[in-house]
Amino acid sequence: MENATAEPRGAARLLRRAVELGPREAAVRAARLAQHTLLRKFPDVRIARTARLIQQRTGKPVAEQLREIIALRRGPGRLSPADYYAYELYDDRRFTFAQKQEYVGWEPPLLSGRFNDPNWREICDDKLITYAVLRGLCLPHPQVYAVFHPRGRTYGPVPSFDTPEALAGFLRDGMPYPFFAKPAKDAFGVGASSVTAIDRGRDILVLHSGEEVGVDDYVRRVPAALGVGHRLVRFGSPYHYDSGYLFQERIVWHPVVERLTGGRSNSLRLVVLVGPNGPQLFRATWKVAVGSNVTDHLARRSQNLKCPLDRVTGEVKSTVQGRGPVDTDAYGLGYQGREIDVHPDTRERLTGVTLPDWDKAVTLCLHAAAAFPGLRYQAWDIALTANGPIILELNYTGGTGQIPGWPGLNDAEFRQFWASAGST
Numbered sequence: 001m002e003n004a005t006a007e008p009r010g011a012a013r014l015l016r017r018a019v020e021l022g023p024r025e026a027a028v029r030a031a032r033l034a035q036h037t038l039l040r041k042f043p044d045v046r047i048a049r050t051a052r053l054i055q056q057r058t059g060k061p062v063a064e065q066l067r068e069i070i071a072l073r074r075g076p077g078r079l080s081p082a083d084y085y086a087y088e089l090y091d092d093r094r095f096t097f098a099q100k101q102e103y104v105g106w107e108p109p110l111l112s113g114r115f116n117d118p119n120w121r122e123i124c125d126d127k128l129i130t131y132a133v134l135r136g137l138c139l140p141h142p143q144v145y146a147v148f149h150p151r152g153r154t155y156g157p158v159p160s161f162d163t164p165e166a167l168a169g170f171l172r173d174g175m176p177y178p179f180f181a182k183p184a185k186d187a188f189g190v191g192a193s194s195v196t197a198i199d200r201g202r203d204i205l206v207l208h209s210g211e212e213v214g215v216d217d218y219v220r221r222v223p224a225a226l227g228v229g230h231r232l233v234r235f236g237s238p239y240h241y242d243s244g245y246l247f248q249e250r251i252v253w254h255p256v257v258e259r260l261t262g263g264r265s266n267s268l269r270l271v272v273l274v275g276p277n278g279p280q281l282f283r284a285t286w287k288v289a290v291g292s293n294v295t296d297h298l299a300r301r302s303q304n305l306k307c308p309l310d311r312v313t314g315e316v317k318s319t320v321q322g323r324g325p326v327d328t329d330a331y332g333l334g335y336q337g338r339e340i341d342v343h344p345d346t347r348e349r350l351t352g353v354t355l356p357d358w359d360k361a362v363t364l365c366l367h368a369a370a371a372f373p374g375l376r377y378q379a380w381d382i383a384l385t386a387n388g389p390i391i392l393e394l395n396y397t398g399g400t401g402q403i404p405g406w407p408g409l410n411d412a413e414f415r416q417f418w419a420s421a422g423s424t
Helices: 010-021 023-041 045-058 062-074 081-086 108-115 118-125 127-136 164-173 215-221 255-261 358-369 412-421
Strands: 144-148 179-183 193-199 204-207 212-214 245-249 266-275 278-288 305-308 319-321 338-340 377-385 388-395
Touching: 045 062, 045 081, 062 081, 108 377, 118 127, 118 388, 127 144, 127 388, 144 164, 164 215, 193 215, 204 215, 212 215, 266 358, 266 412, 278 358, 278 412, 358 377, 358 388
Parallel strands: none
Antiparallel strands: 144 245, 179 193, 179 245, 193 204, 204 212, 266 278, 266 377, 278 305, 305 319, 319 338, 377 388
8 A cells, every 4th residue: 555645746746835835936846847847758958948938028938838739749730849839829819729729730641641542642743644634634734845764754745865965955956945844753842943045155054043054064963863763752652763854834924923023933832622512722822932942842941932812812911931041040930931021032012912813723723623533632733824824733732831820721621621521
């Protein structure tokens, strides 16, 4: 039998010490205990530093932050401590606890595994397959100019080259300029290039950034190096192969978009849920490149912009700029960006702008989504061009990066979709 005089445990011990020490000293001890617990459960010292910083800024005790972090980690969103601070969920003035629970830290396989047939995923992963399917469905997409593949992968009548020498010859004598190019199978814009012109007299290519590179050097460093293999071996697939490198037209933007972005890469990210009533637009974001970035992707501290949109009108509701490579914010803080109003390069105000051809873009997206019933969670990239909206990509994950201050992914609408359309 346990000794009746043994030291009390847990809450009883804390209560007795509070009586013995008085409320002020007890609060100090409790804060120290919470800090110790935080460091023990989450050993990265930056978290503790961030928690103390938030306490200084907002007055929210470290112990209360810890309680929320643990509760949200165990909740349906599976949020990490970094998510808690990145989405600014410590701010009780902006969020109720129920709203905090709508934010998610899900890994991409969770959504795709629940909603999407794995046999349909390659349509999204391999861009040449994507474009071939879009072409067969008579859906607008960028024109493909050429393909490089070490074993001569074909794409209908489009020129295909299997040696660096043959591709270099085409760049000198047959390629339309300007062009955009990318690996046929990769993610986050890795390996993409954008070429404005060729100086045949000097045998150099002029990149969109103004940088110059020799034709042979470009072929060696870009398509020949990046057309071999691929990074997208998802969900434990054992299959590896060379996917190749494709060259396509560079988009001429709608005049309004051209003015706002200065001609930089940008696209709509439209998340579509295919439920019992067919495709429905769930979330809409405008991604915009800054500086000399080749793509508008938000990963890798690109400092690119993401703008939540009114899904009915296409109005930009907010403009958020991602972190840069030298940002020194404490752990998690600022990871999802900071709010601004104007494009940092063009100085054009983005917040409050209504994007052109919005209804056409949504109509195109929903029409296209209906052609892919095996993918019930879809994330489309749509470009607003001078000739109307066109499709850039279809993704079976994506759109899970939420924006601080805006609804989390797992809101009432999504929970209803999960219940009605999710497979078990």
